Amino acid sequence: MGNNYLVLFCLIVVISCEYGVAGGNLGRRNFTQSVVSPTQEPCYRCRFLILQFVSAVCPRLRGAKINVDQLDDIVASDPKIKNMLNNIDSMGGNAVFWMNLAERSKQAKVFIRCPQPVRNADKPKLRFNTNGTFKIVNFADLHYGEYQGLPLGKEQDNNSTRVMQTILRIERPDFVVLTGDLITGEFVFYNPEFYLRKVFNTLEERGFRWASTYGNHDNGFTSTRESIFAVESTFSNSYTQTDGTDDLAGLTNYYLLVYSSNATSNVTNEVETPVLIMWFFDSRGGFDMYGLKPANVDETVVNWFKVENAKMKKKWGIVPALAFFHIPTRQYRAIQATISIRSDCVGLVDEAVVTQDRETGLMDALVNSDTVMTTFVGHDHDNSWCCNHKKMQICYNRHSGYGGYGNWARGARVVNLKEEDITHRLNYVRLENGTIIDAFPKGSESTFKL
Known part of the structure; x- marks a missing residue:
């Protein structure tokens, strides 16, 4: 598995599995079983970065369920979020990580579900x-x-x-x-x-x-x-x-x-x-x-x-x-x-x-x-x-x-x-x-x- 795939692997686990802040109803897995086994755990440095990314993105998307490849505009418009992704990219050593992730996420069915305000x-x-x-x-x-x-x-x-x-x-x-x-x-x-x-x-x-x-x-x-x-x-x-x-x-x-x-x-x-x-x-x-x-x-x-x-x-x-x-x-x-x-x-x-x-x-x-x-x-x-x-x-x-x-x-x-x-x-x-x-x-x- 190449570096880019390693980071993608971490992201899929973090966003989709029962540990994460996102992925449909919490506690339910929303990923393709062939992509990752339920028993595998995330790489924690990657997980930490992704949590920060989701925390930054979610206030802009309260209540939204969005595919990862639909976040490009948000990433481009916010230097702080872009910097987060650059940090994630550097772990995989690939400057075009986000582009590759967006393409692969269509098959992996990765998405983020942000917490909704309760009234x-x-x-x-x-x-x-x-x-x-x-x-x-x-x-x-x-x-x-x-x-x-x-x-x-x-x-x-x-x-x-x-x-x-x-x-x-x-x-x-x-x-x-x-x-x-x-x-x-x-x-x-x-x-x-x-x-x-x-x-x-x-x-x-x-x-x-x-x-x-x-x-x-x-x-x-x-x-x-x-x-x-x-x-x-x-x-x-x-x-x-x-x-x-x-x-x-x-x-x-x-x-x-x-x-x-x-x-x-x-x-x-x-x-x-x-x-x-x-x-x-x-x-x-x-x-x-x-x-x-x-x-x-x-x-x-x-x-x-x-x-x-x-x-x-x-x-x-x-x-x-x-x-x-x-x-x-x-x-x-x-x-x-x-x-x-x-x-x-x-x-x-x-x-x-x-x-x-x-x-x-x-x-x-x-x-x-x-x-x-x-x-x-x-x-x-x-x-x-x-x-x-x-x-x-x-x-x-x-x-x-x-x-x-x-x-x-x-x-x-x-x-x-x-x-x-x-x-x-x-x-x-x-x-x-x-x-x-x-x-x-x-x-x-x-x-x-x-």
Whole structure:
């Protein structure tokens, strides 16, 4: 097999097999069996380059199913994508690789299917229960896939699944939020979909609805945000979305609306008004073939939030909101430095705050929104505290997974809301052994049946 065929072989495996971000419905092979055996694995350097290529192309082709030879115009018009292909070409030592690939792909039936944005309209409305309550469980930093192929890795993942199962069984939440680092992408050298499906199946098979925002470790050699989203989008109970444009930096920037328990009680001009908004922001991070990625919620996202929040206030008035993102802002560091002399804070403080890599104005925008009540982050495994901050509360979620560093008991942060007064809320940490700790705000336990 010549060099050019070797690169073609890698590309066919990557784009078409169950490992990849593309190829019809994920998990189904869409290649000619004579081209490659299902048991053969891709060359990983080639795979990494192809993942970056698909991640760059897919935002321009959301929802499109296109033959490889139909991408010529995109390649020609975008120097970054063209450079990616040149890097792939150099592996095979053939400057006309793309032309040859296009010709051969007609027989190999290679194509790319890009992840499609999922919209609220495609899912049943989220509602408060008939008893007027809404409960959210936050799982953060699950870190599946560490020590891949080793007994320790399997043990860690099984323990993480047990944590999720135990807390879900006890809490029976109305909604679940996954606040980033689903996997440890830099250590998953093949088949990241296997680990992602472990996470999502734990929720789907038990009938729980959920939404995600991704973390810095979700990017890796074989995974990108786009590839994770493509897998997650195959689950009917996932409410994870993208904004559906190229305008915002990152992928999981979106909001979800939660409505009253009574569909007729909060209607204006025959249109139902939400009673709660959940915002999700992508703090990005990790790396790709070009190096480290920015680790912050970009200004484009902050400005988008300001505009959308203003529209909502004009349309609906003040609707209480929660915000979820993975990497804490610098305000978390400043507040943690004062916890020892404050009386309002609750929870674990056992490591320095590792913040987003620069200030983009996110927290100021949330504080001044008049709507956001609480922010929830992950990232720092040995912190799980909550404090008041100006007009809001800011909280760490609990380290949930057995992957990643940290020796404290695993758990999840649980948020309890009442429709009659959503601003009066209670959250706490449910540990894997079933106990409740760190109820916040102090003194709120009596108004909720725990």
